[in-house]
Amino acid sequence: MISFPKPAVEQFFSSYNINNFTVSPDGKRVLFSTNLDGKVNIWAMDEPDTYPYLFGKKDEAVSFIKFDPKNRYVLTGYDNDGDENFQIYALSPKGGLPEPLITGKRDEKFFFSKTSRDGDKIYYGTSKGNENYLNTAVYDLENGESRLLHEGEDAPTYLVDISADETNSAYLQVLSNTYMLGFIKTSAGIDYITPDEGVAHTVSGMTFVKDDEVWFATNYGSEYTYLAKYNLTDKVFSKVMDFGKESVEGLQFDRHHNMLYIHTEQGVSDRLYYYDLNHDMSDEIKAPFDVIRQLSVTKDGTLYALGGSATEPFNIWKYNKEKWSALTKNHVPGVTSRDMVEPESIFYESFDGLEIEALLFRAKEENRNGYTIFWPHGGPQAAERKFYRAMFQMLLNRGYNIFCPNFRGSTGYGATFVTYVEQDWGEGPRLDNIEAIKWLFDNGISSPDTLFLVGGSYGGYMALLLHGRHPEYFKAVVDIFGVSNLFTFYNSVPDHWKPIMKRWIGDPEEDKERFEKDSPITYLDTMSRPMLVIQGARDPRVVKEESDQIVEKLRDAGRDVEYLVLDDEGHGFSKKANEIKVYETMLRFLESHQ
Numbered sequence: 225m226i227s228f229p230k231p232a233v234e235q236f237f238s239s240y241n242i243n244n245f246t247v248s249p250d251g252k253r254v255l256f257s258t259n260l261d262g263k264v265n266i267w268a269m270d271e272p273d274t275y276p277y278l279f280g281k282k283d284e285a286v287s288f289i290k291f292d293p294k295n296r297y298v299l300t301g302y303d304n305d306g307d308e309n310f311q312i313y314a315l316s317p318k319g320g321l322p323e324p325l326i327t328g329k330r331d332e333k334f335f336f337s338k339t340s341r342d343g344d345k346i347y348y349g350t351s352k353g354n355e356n357y358l359n360t361a362v363y364d365l366e367n368g369e370s371r372l373l374h375e376g377e378d379a380p381t382y383l384v385d386i387s388a389d390e391t392n393s394a395y396l397q398v399l400s401n402t403y404m405l406g407f408i409k410t411s412a413g414i415d416y417i418t419p420d421e422g423v424a425h426t427v428s429g430m431t432f433v434k435d436d437e438v439w440f441a442t443n444y445g446s447e448y449t450y451l452a453k454y455n456l457t458d459k460v461f462s463k464v465m466d467f468g469k470e471s472v473e474g475l476q477f478d479r480h481h482n483m484l485y486i487h488t489e490q491g492v493s494d495r496l497y498y499y500d501l502n503h504d505m506s507d508e509i510k511a512p513f514d515v516i517r518q519l520s521v522t523k524d525g526t527l528y529a530l531g532g533s534a535t536e537p538f539n540i541w542k543y544n545k546e547k548w549s550a551l552t553k554n555h556v557p558g559v560t561s562r563d564m565v566e567p568e569s570i571f572y573e574s575f576d577g578l579e580i581e582a583l584l585f586r587a588k589e590e591n592r593n594g595y596t597i598f599w600p601h602g603g604p605q606a607a608e609r610k611f612y613r614a615m616f617q618m619l620l621n622r623g624y625n626i627f628c629p630n631f632r633g634s635t636g637y638g639a640t641f642v643t644y645v646e647q648d649w650g651e652g653p654r655l656d657n658i659e660a661i662k663w664l665f666d667n668g669i670s671s672p673d674t675l676f677l678v679g680g681s682y683g684g685y686m687a688l689l690l691h692g693r694h695p696e697y698f699k700a701v702v703d704i705f706g707v708s709n710l711f712t713f714y715n716s717v718p719d720h721w722k723p724i725m726k727r728w729i730g731d732p733e734e735d736k737e738r739f740e741k742d743s744p745i746t747y748l749d750t751m752s753r754p755m756l757v758i759q760g761a762r763d764p765r766v767v768k769e770e771s772d773q774i775v776e777k778l779r780d781a782g783r784d785v786e787y788l789v790l791d792d793e794g795h796g797f798s799k800k801a802n803e804i805k806v807y808e809t810m811l812r813f814l815e816s817h818q
């Protein structure tokens with residue numbers, strides 16, 4: 225008999241990412257963006273033959289894909305090497321090379337919103353002429369001209385939906401991640417769709433189910449986001465239904481059958497429901513994945529989902545006759561879900577009694593190397609959830625346990641919990657992480673001699689801050705595009721984040737002392753552990769200067785700091801060769817500090 229070795233880490237380099245997808249109006253073709261050929265491109269599958277083929281090539285990140293309702297074109301959005309200045313391109317329905325359609329200067333952004341029902345008009349948002357608050361315009365395919373529809377004021381403003389008769393439009397005003405207002409613009413003026421714009425709450429997923437009625441998700445007056453509606457004719461806001469401690473995260477409307485698909489989140493996983501508007505009834509749709517990234521529904525009522533779990537990469541699934549089938553077969557070659565590690569959900573009490581959920585991935589006994597990686601997630605108003613991370617499964621395969629606390633500020637635990645990180649980036653959340661570390665020590669899972677600290681973005685910030693303030697707990701630290709200095713970060717974020725910054729982190733003058741206390745760069749003297757810093761040169765969110773400054777200062781002080789800069793990446797690693805370089809560097813770094 226031939227005997228095959230256990231899965232090797234290299235196998236985990238071979239799965240790919242599926243970021244978004246679209247289905248043709250007749251349901252016969254699915255387009256999806258993926259780094260299947262090493263760089264992000266658009267691939268196609270024709271039903272019933274689902275063999276994927278390259279459809280549109282530009283080797284750049286794809287922000288969305290959308291079929292023309294009449295199948296004359298496909299719209300998509302590309303940036304340049306991760307700079308997030310997405311602009312709108314068109315592809316022939318036969319595929320090929322994308323043509324610029326709604327574009328501007330290299331640093332201008334164009335966000336796709338909607339097409340008209342006939343596909344002759346394209347509604348979009350842009351930073352052009354209003355980089356902080358954004359404008360909305362409509363592009364007419366007939367004459368190739370754009371017309372300004374709305375000028376954003378007071379907060380970044382996005383067009384979310386347009387009524388079928390194109391007279392009413394639904395906009396979202398983003399004052400912060402926890403304060404988002406929805407309004408409808410009509411020829412008569414503007415109607416806010418929740419009862420009091422002065423109270424902080426969120427609105428999302430606005431969808432016209434009739435020309436004068438919008439359904440949406442909101443947490444107005446509640447901890448958890450529920451389904452609500454606003455009627456323009458009688459000017460009434462009403463709650464439709466709530467989902468207990470689950471929050472509505474996404475809505476997908478099937479206007480041909482008057483059916484709404486609702487995706488909710490609770491803690492580390494998602495759920496799916498339908499709401500039948502004809503009969504006012506709703507039920508859960510059981511799904512074979514834990515986390516939903518996107519939903520789509522075709523004219524005939526078929527539902528598609530991009531779903532995954534901790535041990536299954538994201539795949540496109542189709543729901544037909546109450547059965548799910550996977551259209552893509554994205555998996556790690558030679559590695560089944562059983563060879564991977566499913567996380568346990570654990571709960572611990574923090575310093576002030578707050579209950580925190582964490583995901584604990586325990587390396588399989590035969591692989592275990594005795595070391596644990598402590599992973600504070602990014603966002604920070606996001607959460608570590610049950611979705612596949614090649615990096616995690618690869619580290620688990622090498623024998624590391626991984627521990628991921630959803631510290632205060634994380635999403636999925638109610639509205640108040642998310643606000644706890646606002647204007648408090650470095651105290652409460654840091655102490656939640658410290659309690660998590662003590663939990664690991666108390667439960668015999670780790671010790672200061674066996675604990676590594678790794679985090680990206682806000683997680684990188686937290687890794688740097690924990691390193692500076694509590695070096696005694698860690699063996700070595702990996703910071704992936706982390707914020708090192710709140711003062712410089714405040715001024716270097718994308719222009720349309722600037723109106724949000726005060727609510728998010730505070731004010732550099734009014735909160736000078738706190739900014740100093742919570743900036744990792746304040747604690748250079750105690751950052752004594754070996755460090756690896758990884759940064760994308762084009763990152764527009766946490767710019768390279770954040771990593772440059774801390775690396776330079778630590779090196780000047782004679783510390784052991786390795787610095788990996790990826791010239792053609794932004795806030796994440798989209799290109800396969802870069803991803804492999806990052807994983808290999810990280811593995812080598814961790815192994816060399818065991």
Ligand SMILES: CC(=O)N[C@@H](C)C(=O)N[C@@H](C)C(=O)N[C@@H](C)C(=O)O
Pocket residue numbers: 398400401602603604605680681682683721724728765766
């Ligand atoms: C609505 C909006 O744009 N909010 C941003 C301020 C925001 O919360 N961005 C995060 C998703 C983000 O990119 N945070 C960085 C710092 C990260 O941790 O990844």
